[in-house]
Amino acid sequence: MTDLADRTVQLYRIMGSTEAADYALREALGIIKTAGSIDELRKKLASFAADVIKARPTSALMLNTFRDILMALTNLEGVEPAEARRLLAEKVESWIARARESVEKLAEIGARRIPDETRILTHSYSYSVVRTLEKCVAQGKRIEVVVTESRPTGEGLATAETLSSKGIPVTLIVDSAARFIMKDVDLVLMGAEAIAANGAVVNKVGSSLIALAAHEARRRVFIAAGTYKFSVETVFGELVEIPSLPPRAVLSPEEAEKLGDDYKAWFPLMDVTPPEYIDAIITEMGMVAPEAVPLVLRELYGSWPPRLPDIDELLERLSG
């Protein structure tokens, strides 16, 4: 296994959490297909799951998908190896498909909410946001997008490139210019890494500052995020851990040399936007106010509070 820090950098380098989970699921599929015995499969998959969850601890999607896969793993007693492999592969593939389908559905819903001739501000890179904006265009709406570059990792450029290649007029700004530009935009649309039990949104650092500036300027803030981004752990009081990148992962070698070895910096990757700055979360199950998270969780898992096994207990059981 790679060093955790490197894995973290690698997983956060993959821009959106949808893509990161997709990448991890495909790797898991590889393990399922190549592992020798069922015992080896179980150990390898559990260790891989622990690894990616630790590497991208903010991603609720990663947690939710791998918890489900681990649950399937615990139910393999007495199952034929070939059959076990088939069942697991099916599970993983269904997650890969579900993530994509959810985005398509929520994008359609979100696009309906955006009127013709709207100028939208977005931050960083979100697959759900990009798909929503593309659907707007498909619905014949004339939209313009302002996108922040999103330091420290700079995914805003990828968003700008992607949208511009689809013919959407795009304006790129530095993160600091968000409040400057806020009066010129009609609404804010951002993605999510995780949505907590109280409706707070964990997303790329800077999101909460933009939401605050939008609130001040009375611009609405929408979050495009599938229900698999809802964090079950936070219902039970878990805090979402915010990882940061070491300066060497942010700076170019020339910059690093110029700033010296003593250079002390804090590059957090995510921040938390309180629900009062968010107007609605656009999910594949419809648009909901952030405070309606418990309602969605009940529908999703059949009960409130959701009855799901603890991920750490699952991991312990499988590796032991």
Next chain:
Amino acid sequence: MTQLPPEVVRIAEDIKEMRIRGAGRIARAGAEALKLAAQKYRGSPSPEDFRRYMERVAHYVVSTRPTAVSLPNAVSFVMKRLREAEGSFRELVATVVAAADEFIETSLRAVETIGRIGARMIKDGETILTHCHSTAAVSVLVAARKMGKEIKVYTTETRPKFQGRITYRQLAEAGVNATQIPDSAVRSVMKRVDKVVVGADTITSDGALINKVGTSQVALAAHEARVRLFVAAETYKFSPASVHGVPVLIEERPPEEVAPRKWLERNPGVKVRNPAFDVTPPEYIDAIITELGVIPPKAAAMVLRELFGYSAEAEKLVLVAVEHDEAGVYY
């Protein structure tokens, strides 16, 4: 018409050709030019002729760099004294020389004085956040450190040009415990911050602060978290033009500062907006620390009246500074 002394023309040319740079240096050069113009005046010794000559010099000096706030500022300071003075030709010359000297002296000591005053407002053990690079703000923080206060400072990187790295280095060299953060993390750290200290590009008569882009969202996040915000600003950053209703021009800079040229060429459909400054409203500012003392932002008009006066001549002079047309957004 009396010829302008060559010494005055030389200074004006140096300002125009940007051989003299920096708000403070430009301002002092402007005051020096007026002083020399008065001393080298060889026209008729009538007070009226001298006054007319000096108004002409003032317009000439200001027109060399109309966008530099500090220049009309220095000139207005000296001219206010002259306009209010009475007496003989010799007495008027002495008034100009004394006013110019006073301006130069005060301006030279301004940053140090601001540091001393501002440092008193910071308590031992506090965490401070600053944005961009401001000599006055750094002066406050370093002075606090020199007073033996153990402070921790967050400095933003300040995209697109990373001026925050200069701040970081200067603080670290002065033994201040500094940590750099990306601009996007300002709200993330705000709960751990006790006070914000920023510099100023311009302060308008209604108490608004025009400063490096991002300042207004730092101020907004501070306001939300009930963290006090102080602006460290020499009085030559106060805009006399704003008294007369002239909006401040926000310069928009080249896209290459934001994204690499190759990337921009590959994405011709992407427009870049790169405003150099933004506007922080006075309600997010707790106080402005000047070399003359601490004022509430809405008392900016008082400082402007006190230093530059309010008269038809003053109005004409500042209008010279805005008779130009450049790309940008007015606020």
